[in-house]
Amino acid sequence: MEISLAAETVFHIGDFPVxxxxxxxxxxxxxxxxxxxxxxxxxxxxxxxxxxAEYIIESLYNLVKNIIPDERIARGxxxxxxxxxxxxxxxxWIGLLPGMGSVGLxxxxxxxxxxxxxxxxxxxxxxxAIALALISxxxxxxxxxxxxxxIEYTKKFLRLSSPLDFAVGILEAISEASRLxxxxxxxxxxxxxxxxxxxxxxxxxxYVLPMPFYAFELFVGFIQAFVFTALTTVFVSLAMxxxxxxxxxxxxxxKTVHG
Numbered sequence: 001m002e003i004s005l006a007a008e009t010v011f012h013i014g015d016f017p018v019x020x021x022x023x024x025x026x027x028x029x030x031x032x033x034x035x036x037x038x039x040x041x042x043x044x045x046x047x048x049x050x051x052x053a054e055y056i057i058e059s060l061y062n063l064v065k066n067i068i069p070d071e072r073i074a075r076g077x078x079x080x081x082x083x084x085x086x087x088x089x090x091x092x093w094i095g096l097l098p099g100m101g102s103v104g105l106x107x108x109x110x111x112x113x114x115x116x117x118x119x120x121x122x123x124x125x126x127x128x129a130i131a132l133a134l135i136s137x138x139x140x141x142x143x144x145x146x147x148x149x150x151i152e153y154t155k156k157f158l159r160l161s162s163p164l165d166f167a168v169g170i171l172e173a174i175s176e177a178s179r180l181x182x183x184x185x186x187x188x189x190x191x192x193x194x195x196x197x198x199x200x201x202x203x204x205x206x207y208v209l210p211m212p213f214y215a216f217e218l219f220v221g222f223i224q225a226f227v228f229t230a231l232t233t234v235f236v237s238l239a240m241x242x243x244x245x246x247x248x249x250x251x252x253x254x255k256t257v258h259g
Contacts (some may be wrong), residue, residue: 095121
């Protein structure tokens with residue numbers, strides 16, 4: 001058994017290498033498109049797949065609406081946030097299906113034959129996690145600039161009224177930049193570690209021992225999808241708010257009130 005931290009190339013389209021994580025991502029996209037086509041034929045009284053889809057959509061929308069105060073913006077951002085949740089959830093769970101990691105091509109590496117899996121969960125590839133984090137951060141910044149304006153948004157990070165406020169602004173900028181690392185490595189680390197754990201348990205004692213770990217990884221996949229979506233929603237809500245008054249202005253106002 002060989003565990004690869006990076007996604008492996010399974011074939012090429014011209015000069016473009018297609019990795020097993022990209023191949024699985026295409027499968028997830030096809031599944032989402034099929035589910036979307038199925039749920040387009042909505043019935044007045046939901047049943048089956050439509051009932052499940054409506055429950056998920058309603059729950060996610062209530063979450064977004066409770067965090068983002070402007071309902072118009074919440075409604076506009078909900079399709080993206082909903083796709084975040086469903087894509088991460090299916091992308092995490094699909095890596096738990098039978099055959100993932102065990103069906104592949106045998107190749108020679110470093111003088112010995114190894115199995116290169118055809119499929120790998122998209123979230124177990126750091127590139128996918130970084131791409132999702134970049135989309136989240138870009139959307140958050142774009143919404144903040146569009147709602148409060150570029151000048152007010154810049155004032156969150158560039159505060160020149162006092163050395164203390166300037167330091168706080170620098171910390172705010174570092175916090176914004178660190179989201180790329182925290183978002184991507186949290187998502188990648190949890191999903192990749194889960195796949196490795198299940199692979200090891202299956203290799204040692206197949207069939208019986210891995211079952212509790214499968215149940216746990218289903219829960220982890222849901223939590224990761226929920227956390228990523230909820231944090232993106234919270235950051236969008238924070239980006240829509242103007243920065244607090246400078247410490248000197250705030251102090252003078254307090255003195256004026258009590259004076």
